[in-house]
Amino acid sequence: ILRMFNYFHDEKKVYLILEYALHGELFKVLQRHRRFTELTGAQYIFQVSDALNYCHSKNVIHRDIKPENILLCDDGKIRIADFGWAVHAKNRRQTMCGTLDYLPPEMVLKQHHDEKVDYWSVGVLCYEFLVGKPxxxxxxxxDTYTRIMKVQYSFPSFMSAGARDVISKLLVKEPARRMNFEQVMKHPWILEHCNKGLKFWLVVT
Structure with missing residues (x-):
């Protein structure tokens, strides 16, 4: 999670002093490489899941996870940023917010939602990491709303069975049936690639 060191304000604005992420948005890195290898993608998904699991333990839902809101530091590790749509999870929410391609079915339907919207977003994120588009x-x-409601998508032939399993268990219409972040971090596909060691230099260089 991106650190905030301090803040100050004047009559018109509030200024935040934030941790510097040398390589900027992960979205730009993804655009440059078109798509990530499963090794890199799995390691990023582990980090995102770990960070969001911590947020959920503090009753915070991010609600706008996407590559543009994930920053890459000089150590090759990611930081989650932009908590503008974040809320405390103690009360169920109904506001539609976030980014169109990442909206879960319950938000499209303007239904009450909870922290499980972040599970869905990480499923979309994992797919975009490995394919290059949501x-x-x-x-x-x-048409995007319709496809989300029907959970209508397809896997490219180059994607492994393990990656498909992670994504398909996150992109579930019924929120209660989605895989949680503890399960994501313990999934064989994630562990297989994380146990190979950190290879973040593959996308930074």
Whole structure:
């Protein structure tokens, strides 16, 4: 999670002094490489899941996880940023917020939602890391909504069975049936790649 060191304000604005992430948005790194290897993608998903699991333990839901809100530091590790849509999870929420391609079905339907919206977003994130685009992306907003509601997406032939299993267990229409972050971090596909050692230099260079 991106650290905040201090803040100050004047009559018009509040200024935040934040940790410096040398390599900027992970979105730009992903664009440059088109898609990540499963080794790199799995390690990033582990870190994101670990950070969000900590947030959830403090009753905080992020609600806007996407590559643009994940920053890459000079040590090759990621930091989650932009908590503008974050809320405390003690009360169930109904506000539609976040980014279109990452919205879960319950938000599209404007239903009450909880921390499980972040599970869905990490499923979308994992797919985008490995494929280079979100799973429900279309040319129109309405078509994207329809695909989200139907959980209609397909896997490319190059994606491994392990990666497909992680994604399919996160992109579940019923929130209660989604794999949680503890399960994500213990999933064989994640552990297989994390046990190979950190190879973040593969995408930084």
């Amino acid at each position: 799973p429900f992306e279309t040319k129109t907003q309405q």
